[in-house]
Amino acid sequence: MEPPFVQDRSAALGAALRRWRLLHRVKQSAAAEMLGVAQATISRWETGLQRMEAPERRRVEALVSARLATAADRVLAQLIEDTTRPVHLVCDHSHRLLACSRVRARELGRDCSQLLGTSLLRFATEPLMAVERGLEDRGWYALAVPEPVVFETGSNRSQLVPIRDSVCRWTRLILSDGTAARLVETIGG
DSSP states (O other): OOOOOHHHHHHHHHHHHHHHHHHOOOOOHHHHHHTSSSSHHHHHHHTSOOOOOHHHHHHHHHHOOOOOOOOHHHHHHHHHOOOSSSSEEEEETOOEEEEOOOOHHHTTSSSGGTTOOOBBBGGHHHHHHHHHHHHTTTTTTTSSSOOEEEEEEEOOOOOSSOSOOOEEEEEEEEETSSSSEEEEEEEEE
C-alpha cells in the first residue's frame, strides 16, 4: 500500500501529463494508446476528476519524469555541480537525483554519482514531508513557475543521505522538454 501522500499526487501528475502532451503535441487519444487507457480516462486525469491507480501512476510518472536530455539541461547540471553552494536538483515528481553540487556531496560524505537516478524521498524528514504535502495547495504543480518555498528541514538519522537542521529553499524549474525539476538549496542553518 502506498502512503496517502503518493496517492494524492494524481492531480499534480494529471496536470504534468497535460503539460507534457501539449509540449510534445500529443493528442489525448495518442496518450491513451501509449498508456493503455481510454481517451476519456486521460481527460479525467488531466482535469483531476479521476485518480490514477498505482500502476497507471507509475507509467505516467515514467513519461513525465524529468531527465537531463538536452544540451541546455546538461549545462544546468554542470552549473549545479560547479557551484560553491550546497544544492542539488531532483525530478519534481519522482524525487530522483539529477545533479548535485560538490559542496552538497561533501555534506553527504560521498560521491553523488552513486545516488544519481535514486529517489531521495525516503530520506525526507517529517517537516520536509509536511511541506511536500502542502505543495499542491500552494499551486506548486498548477503554475508554470511558482514562488520558491522556504522552510526548516528538521534532521534525519540517515547515514546515506543525512539531513541536518537547516533552512532550505525549493525552486521549481521547467526543463527543455517541459518536465519539472526542483532545485534544492540549503540557505541557512
